[in-house]
Amino acid sequence: MAKKRFMTLPRHILEGEKLHPEATGELSAILLQLSLAAKVISLEVNKAGLVDILGFTGESNKSGDEVKKLDIFAHETLLKAMDHGGHFCVMASEEDEDIIHLPPHQKIGKYVLLFDPLDGSSNIDANVSIGTIFSIYKRVTPGDGPGTLEDCLQPGYKQEVAGYILYGSSTVFVYTAGHGVYGFTLDPAFGEFLLSHDDIKIPKRGRIYSVNEGNYYSWPKGLKDYIKYLQANKFNGKPYQARYIGSMVADVHRTLLYGGIFMYPGDTRNEKGKLRLVYECNPMAFIVEAAGGRATDGKKRILEKVPESLHERIPIFIGSEEDVLLVEKFLADAEGH
Ligand code: P6P
Numbered sequence: 001m002a003k004k005r006f007m008t009l010p011r012h013i014l015e016g017e018k019l020h021p022e023a024t025g026e027l028s029a030i031l032l033q034l035s036l037a038a039k040v041i042s043l044e045v046n047k048a049g050l051v052d053i054l055g056f057t058g059e060s061n062k063s064g065d066e067v068k069k070l071d072i073f074a075h076e077t078l079l080k081a082m083d084h085g086g087h088f089c090v091m092a093s094e095e096d097e098d099i100i101h102l103p104p105h106q107k108i109g110k111y112v113l114l115f116d117p118l119d120g121s122s123n124i125d126a127n128v129s130i131g132t133i134f135s136i137y138k139r140v141t142p143g144d145g146p147g148t149l150e151d152c153l154q155p156g157y158k159q160e161v162a163g164y165i166l167y168g169s170s171t172v173f174v175y176t177a178g179h180g181v182y183g184f185t186l187d188p189a190f191g192e193f194l195l196s197h198d199d200i201k202i203p204k205r206g207r208i209y210s211v212n213e214g215n216y217y218s219w220p221k222g223l224k225d226y227i228k229y230l231q232a233n234k235f236n237g238k239p240y241q242a243r244y245i246g247s248m249v250a251d252v253h254r255t256l257l258y259g260g261i262f263m264y265p266g267d268t269r270n271e272k273g274k275l276r277l278v279y280e281c282n283p284m285a286f287i288v289e290a291a292g293g294r295a296t297d298g299k300k301r302i303l304e305k306v307p308e309s310l311h312e313r314i315p316i317f318i319g320s321e322e323d324v325l326l327v328e329k330f331l332a333d334a335e336g337h
Contacts, residue, residue, distance in 0.1 A: 206259025
């Protein structure tokens, strides 16, 4: 077993920057700021049960989900951490209906930050893993004034960096700049993220499928056929296993490490499914593809979809390449082509 190198997140980021002579160091600075925000949010998430921070605020976000105080805390922590330093021209968050401009006195930068501050928050009370998801683009609008909605609605293949922080039994920071996916686990003893998953590659095929089977009777026929096929047949002597946490960051993280497939399909009740394209599916697709996997809406690459609105939803089939290709075949066959 190769000896794990003692590599902190800051050192990994700076070494990565050296590999690109054209790098200005801005993305490094952004990632370091994001890791600081991650530590602050992790601290709050991990003591949520002890501090009266639970309970509903009575407000709801754009998607109509009840908003828990930790959601707002995470949202505000990310804004405070990222709204100075002059890196961004515009931001957008699941917790805010509209795009977010930088404070008036702040220098305007060339990057765009899109994030889901605390995905899976309905699980907080049950101490189930939850996560932050982020996505970074370069602006596409001319000039150096405030960014616009157009800067936030770029296809996912144009991402510069994507990542997530999973607040689980430990806090893990995973990111990619498109070449290699790296995971860092927070050592609370000295508050540093240490390299724990070096150059993650997702298995070409797994043996786990992950979907909310409570929606079975609303599914398209092809998906029903696919799930029955996984349950009825033997792969290396056993059928697939079902695993569903109900927290996208946790389900995708497990899929990235163990292989298999995570799905949030469209169905007869919600044609576009539930998960948001801009700040959930695009960053996760960018990460999984960088690890050698595949992510589609059942037909087309998620990363090629041009977003039409900030909070739009899209069906997602993401994970090991062979598993995603197989479900696409079942869906196509059932549609007769
Ligand atoms: P369902 C959490 O609320 C979330 O947005 C994702 O993290 C998760 O994958 C999905 O919804 C779970 O939705 O309908 O299965 O409860």
